[in-house]
């Protein structure tokens with residue numbers, strides 16, 4: 061709000077003055093003017109510090125000798141300084157100084173032409189001091205013409221009539237605060253500030269009232285009311301929100317409800333036809349419906365602040381916020397954790413998510429310390445007024461985190477031994493490079509830390525998102541599935557969440573090359589998985605005791621085909637073909653549709669080839685929940701398989717743990733990863749291409765290179781290839797994100813390489829080493845292994861026949877990738893002859909006796925007795 065009038069105060073006496081407007085009443089107007097003498101700069105700085113939040117301070121600095129001191133006043137928050145022509149010339153050359161923070165003074169030494177020349181083409185204002193003849197100034201203003209700069213005038217004879225003339229001419233009058241009053245009836249020798257304030261406000265209403273927007277201190281609209289000169293005057297006098305009701309006259313807000321308001325400021329809009337009251341609302345809220353505003357409750361940061369303040373006053377025992385208030389160390393750790401997660405976030409969505417988390421913990425810290433959002437924002441405004449900008453370099457340990465060593469130089473210097481390089485950035489000197497760690501010199505803890513998968517959002521947070529989605533799908537079925545698809549996939553035209561077989565030919569309109577590629581892959585995957593079928597087995601464990609095992613397909617399977625960062629028809633093949641080979645009766649495929657509501661034709665073609673019953677046009681937790689519980693149109697399944705992002709994986713875990721769902725899952729298959737072991741025989745270009753093929757999946761992917769006894773030059777060639785090839789990729793930005801948490805380990809021999817690999821348990825392991833077949837024997841933990849220079853990982857992703865739906869995140873230690881066994885359950889059977897029962901009976905009866913389970917024992921003894929009596 062720009063100033064309408066500038067009450068002048070003396071900084072030496074303002075605090076104790078009892079004449080005219082009080083300090084609080086001045087703050088309602090929002091602006092003050094003061095003169096600073098040569099020795100008063102320190103006092104002025106302290107005045108600015110104390111009053112920054114309450115006033116905009118305009119300072120006459122004629123007598124301040126140095127430009128440095130003038131700048132320090134501007135830096136401390138003076139909104140405008142009134143200067144001499146000489147000072148103006150000096151200030152014009154100050155970098156970062158906005159010239160609309162300066163007004164030049166018309167004085168005896170300067171002619172009108174000097175002033176016009178000085179301000180021409182700038183935003184510098186003009187200050188006319190001790191003007192005796194107001195008509196002359198009016199004439200001057202008229203003559204000036206065009207886009208006039210802001211003009212401030214102090215009159216030698218400040219009568220109400222003269223002040224109104226100044227305001228009518230569009231200038232801002234400067235007048236001693238001691239000459240003003242908020243109570244003209246009791247103080248007739250002073251000028252009514254309310255009258256001056258609204259002198260230029262126009263009303264186009266027949267009742268002459270002024271539309272008045274009431275906001276809180278953050279500028280959030282609380283409601284719309286009306287004001288009159290009288291109500292403004294009453295508000296200034298009482299320091300409360302007082303308005304003019306169109307029916308009931310003066311309205312002292314909260315007089316009956318108790319929801320009163322503390323007046324903070326009164327201002328006006330740009331064309332002076334709307335009043336703005338900034339208030340601090342007490343009680344239940346502004347609206348008569350007891351909401352914070354007439355437009356509903358607060359949202360965002362304001363709502364969070366409201367909740368945190370309530371929790372501070374009385375937090376429910378055991379609430380997380382109460383824990384944070386009571387444990388400052390926990391709060392500190394959370395702030396650092398969230399700040400770090402925000403630094404690591406790369407996608408728009410993740411940055412917003414992590415920033416929200418950081419703001420939550422930062423605001424908790426503020427509320428704990430009694431600091432309000434309004435105060436934080438005042439600080440932001442104060443910083444915005446700074447002229448002397450800091451360089452903004454990082455300090456202390458943070459600066460150290462930024463410093464990067466020069467890898468190329470190092471390599472040149474140390475002719476053959478590659479050095480470790482552990483900067484956290486993924487791009488070093490603009491190159492796309494992984495961090496290097498030498499296992500011979502780095503402590504094991506550092507290596508373990510470097511090998512950690514990129515931080516995932518905490519399961520608490522993910523569950524907080526996924527659980528309500530699952531509950532919603534259970535409660536509202538198809539309608540909820542559609543709503544989430546509209547929201548996440550932006551497929552707002554979609555009206556049914558399911559596409560049922562038979563699928564129309566038009567939906568599988570593919571090029572002959574694509575059809576041929578899918579058909580080739582389909583056949584290889586089919587062959588490899590068909591070969592996995594196990595024949596029923598039968599064993600006679602004792603004479604007459606025959607045990608068998610046979611398998612049966614799981615009847616109904618749900619296959620999740622990811623479609624967030626990339627659409628993966630190959631995953632439809634990897635999940636659909638073994639389901640078909642196993643003989644699953646109902647195959648349901650789920651995949652997020654495109655924004656136009658359609659599904660990728662390649663996925664429809666695969667669904668058709670594997671005999672899928674339907675395609676669920678949904679992704680994420682909603683697709684998983686729909687298949688787990690079934691909806692009006694989505695068939696319930698017995699097992700859900702397939703990879704996905706954190707929401708998909710979390711939802712699979714939730715439904716698998718719900719016994720009422722009666723559904724199982726394959727495994728946790730998250731962001732893609734690869735570990736390449738390369739020795740001197742490896743081709744650097746091949747190694748780089750394999751690393752990048754998984755890095756391009758997503759920013760949360762991780763790739764690891766284990767360099768076995770490489771020279772600095774050999775390692776450098778791989779790194780050069782990584783940078784060169786990465787920069788040529790269309791998904792270079794994703795690759796950059798993934799490489800930022802990817803690492804190279806320098807190890808001495810293949811044995812050590814395999815130890816690290818087994819510890820990491822990668823989803824994909826690539827062996828680009830001498831005699832790789834022999835090394836396969838050393839593999840203990842891995843999802844799928846790619847052997848030798850001619851086996852890029854992508855052959856496994858698409859066409860070789862092996863499955864690409866594999867355990868990630870180290871779960872290769874206990875899970876297998878998807879295989880035929882994933883679609884069947886094994887059933888055993890026993891078949892005993894009388895002789896067999898005789899042979900085994902005593903062992904069974906004895907053990908039943910030990911367990912004191914008599915009915916078990918008798919089930920045998922009763923038969924043996926029958927045999928003896930010949931009645932069996």
Ligand SMILES: NC(=O)c1ccc[n+]([C@@H]2O[C@H](COP(=O)([O-])OP(=O)(O)OC[C@H]3O[C@@H](n4cnc5c(N)ncnc54)[C@H](O)[C@@H]3O)[C@@H](O)[C@H]2O)c1
Pocket residue numbers: 409525548549621622623624625626628631652678679680681682703704705706707708729730731732757758760761823864865866867868
């Ligand atoms: N391990 C394996 O075998 C394997 C195989 C293929 C792919 N992958 C991995 O699968 C992952 C696929 O992830 P993706 O994101 O590309 O696709 P996705 O289909 O798994 O996830 C997309 C869905 O996530 C949901 N979602 C997105 N943001 C959300 C939010 N803020 N709140 C709630 N739900 C939200 C939406 O419903 C969206 O449809 C990748 O990380 C890829 O590397 C792994």
Ligand SMILES: N[C@H](CO)Cc1c[nH]c[nH+]1
Pocket residue numbers: 628630631731732733823857864865866
């Ligand atoms: N590499 C992924 C599994 O981690 C699968 C995939 C599909 N398309 C390309 N790659």
Ligand SMILES: [Zn+2]
Pocket residue numbers: 732753754757857
């Ligand atoms: Zn892949």
